[in-house]
Amino acid sequence: MQVFQPDSLKSEIDERVPDLVAMRRDLHEHPEMAFEEVRTSGIVEQRLRALGFEVQTGIAKTGVVGLLRGEQAGSDAKTLAIRADMDALPIHELTTVEYRSQVDGKMHACGHDGHTSIGLTVADILSKKRSELRGNIKFIFQPAEEVVGGAEPMVEAGVMNDVDGVIGLHLISNYPIGRVGVRAGTVFASADKLKLTVHGSGGHGAMPHGAVDPIVIAAHVITALQTLISRETSPFSPAVVTIGTINAGTAFNIIPETAELGGTMRAFRPSIVRI
Missing domain, CATH: 3.30.70.360 (Alpha-Beta Plaits)
Structure with missing residues (x-):
């Protein structure tokens, strides 16, 4: 079985960091709240299509799903989902950074600009590994996480029907840059x-x-x-x-x-x- 080498993968990530940062800052400047993520979902769709993904849009209004089929995947292949959320919060940004929100009363204060950017960067990296993949990878970009309203309609639309497992992450500001926190069991509570x-x-x-x-x-x-x-x-x-x-x-x-x-x-x- 083909195994990605850590050193090689690290260099591929490092190459994409400038684009990842630029993308995240662009999304931060243009926050969109629940079910209003039109610009954001458009960026997600455009990038996924450019990478050769099978793309579905308009799921739960502004949700986007991109499917990457592994070239070595058989008929019984597993499908792993990678999930990211896209919506911002009704908060007025008080920071003075050059990429601060350009929309009064709206801000990416929970890191979803980062989640979306990370998801698209992972999609870029894995699209280059298509020939090595023995399974499929489904990227799920969810709207309206902040109002606890985006996940259910996506599930009802069938995005999880062929999924065998899901992974995701959440940015957190009380960890130093470069640290990844992992634990067994439940990490996030119901809301x-x-x-x-x-x-x-x-x-x-x-x-x-x-x-x-x-x-x-x-x-x-x-x-x-x-x-x-x-x-x-x-x-x-x-x-x-x-x-x-x-x-x-x-x-x-x-x-x-x-x-x-x-x-x-x-x-x-x-x-x-x-x-």
Whole structure:
């Protein structure tokens, strides 16, 4: 069986680093949010087609899939999927780097510009190894990861039907450049979106006794939610509940009718999420 030599592969990667960096910085300058990744998916499609991949577009609106068939792959060959996400976040970038976001209120703050660039670079390298491959490689570029909405429609569209295994990665800023973290078992938790609306009874801020203040209730709810972790969840089953947004009121001296809380729940096991 043909084995890629580490030294040879390292040199092939090094040759592509300038293009990888340029691509990532271009994507960083032009962030697109969930299901809006039109420019990004266009770049992905163009590069995959140029490499000779079989390409499908428009999956889950803006998703792209590229299939590389190994020339030594038989009828019973395995298919490995390599997955990357493409969407940005609704965050205003405050950095001063020359490749900072050119779109107000949108930023690649979670590294998906890097994931997409790495995926395309790996596709480039492996396309040159087509004659040595005994199996097939499917590259999956997923939209809308940040809103937990892109994966399911891609699966429903059948992109995983012939896949025997999947690999992927996630950039993380608390590791130094050049370090790769690998571990057995689960690495990333599930991600569920949480939205709570507290209904009260509005009134004047100077007469709170005549109102039911949803902001005070919301404050107690936020604190109480943490007991789901500390008192309802086993310490051997990691879980997180985070409230990231609080929206209530339109004036400093008025008690509003409602308060809205938005957050996320994360866990490694479905049974914990159901708690």
